[in-house]
Amino acid sequence: xxxxxxxxxxxxxxxxxxxxxxxxxxxxxxxxxxxxxxxxxxxxxxxxxxxxxxxxxxxxxxxxxxxxxxxxxxxxxxxxxxxxxxxxxxxxxxx
Amino acid sequence: xxxxxxxxxxxxxxxxxxxxxxxxxxxxxxxxxxxxxxxxxxxxxxxxxxxxxxxxxxxxxxxxxxxxxxxxxxxxxxxxxxxxxxxxxxxxxxxxxxxxxxxxxxxxxxxxxxxxxxxxxxxxxxxxxxxxxxxxxxxxxxxxxxxxxxxxx
Numbered sequence: 001x002x003x004x005x006x007x008x009x010x011x012x013x014x015x016x017x018x019x020x021x022x023x024x025x026x027x028x029x030x031x032x033x034x035x036x037x038x039x040x041x042x043x044x045x046x047x048x049x050x051x052x053x054x055x056x057x058x059x060x061x062x063x064x065x066x067x068x069x070x071x072x073x074x075x076x077x078x079x080x081x082x083x084x085x086x087x088x089x090x091x092x093x094x095x
Numbered sequence: 096x097x098x099x100x101x102x103x104x105x106x107x108x109x110x111x112x113x114x115x116x117x118x119x120x121x122x123x124x125x126x127x128x129x130x131x132x133x134x135x136x137x138x139x140x141x142x143x144x145x146x147x148x149x150x151x152x153x154x155x156x157x158x159x160x161x162x163x164x165x166x167x168x169x170x171x172x173x174x175x176x177x178x179x180x181x182x183x184x185x186x187x188x189x190x191x192x193x194x195x196x197x198x199x200x201x202x203x204x205x206x207x208x209x210x211x212x213x214x215x216x217x218x219x220x221x222x223x224x225x226x227x228x229x230x231x232x233x234x235x236x237x238x239x240x241x242x243x244x245x246x247x248x
Contacts, residue, residue, distance in 0.1 A: 011144070060185060
C-alpha cells in the first residue's frame with residue numbers, strides 16, 4: 001500500500017516547496033517513488049486531519065500532542081543531520 | 096538566482112528582527128511587490144513560525160508570508176552590520192545570530208520552485224554565506240550572487 005507523506009510548513013509556500021522538491025528527488029533516487037504519495041500544505045490546514053497521513057515531515061514548530069509523529073524537515077534546508085532524517089523516513093516507508 | 100539590486104540592502108544596522116522585517120517589507124511595498132498588509136503578516140508569521148536557519152558561518156533567515164499578500168514575486172536581501180537574534184525554524188527555543196536575511200515574496204510556489212531551491216542551496220554553501228556577509232556594496236553583493244549562479248551552471 002502506498003504511504004501518504006505530508007510535507008508542511010507555516011505558510012505552505014516556501015520551505016515546503018523546497019522540501020517537496022528534494023523529497024521527490026530522493027524518492028526517485030532510491031526507487032521509492034511508487035511507495036509514497038506526496039502532499040504539500042500549511043500546518044493550519046492539516047492539524048485536524050493529521051491522522052490521515054502515514055508520515056509527516058514539518059519544517060515548522062508543531063503542537064506538543066503531535067510532536068512524536070512528526071519528522072523534523074529542517075535538515076533539508078540546512079544540510080545538517082540529513083542522513084538521520086532520511087533513515088527515519090525510509091524506516092516509516094518500509095514499516 | 097535573480098535578486099533585483101533595488102531590493103538589496105547592505106550592512107543595515109538594526110538591533111531587532113522586527114525592525115529589519117519592517118524595513119525590508121517597506122522596500123518591497125514601496126516598489127509595488129506586496130500588498131499593504133504584507134509587513135504585519137510577515138511579522139505575525141515570524142512570531143509564530145520563525146524562519147532562522149542555522150547556516151554556517153552565519154545564520155540566515157528567510158521570512159515570508161501567504162501568497163495573497165504578494166503582487167509580484169521577488170526576493171529582498173539584507174546583510175546586517177551585526178548579527179541579530181532570530182528564533183530558528185522548527186525550534187523556537189533555539190536562537191540563532193542572523194547576518195543575512197532573504198525576505199521572500201512568493202505568489203505561486205509551483206512556479207518558483209527552482210528559485211527557492213537555488214536559494215536554499217546557496218544558504219548551504221559556506222563560502223557564499225561568508226562572502227555575502229562581508230560585502231560592502233550592492234555591486235559586490237550582486238557579484239557574489241552571479242558567481243554562485245555561474246559556478247552552478
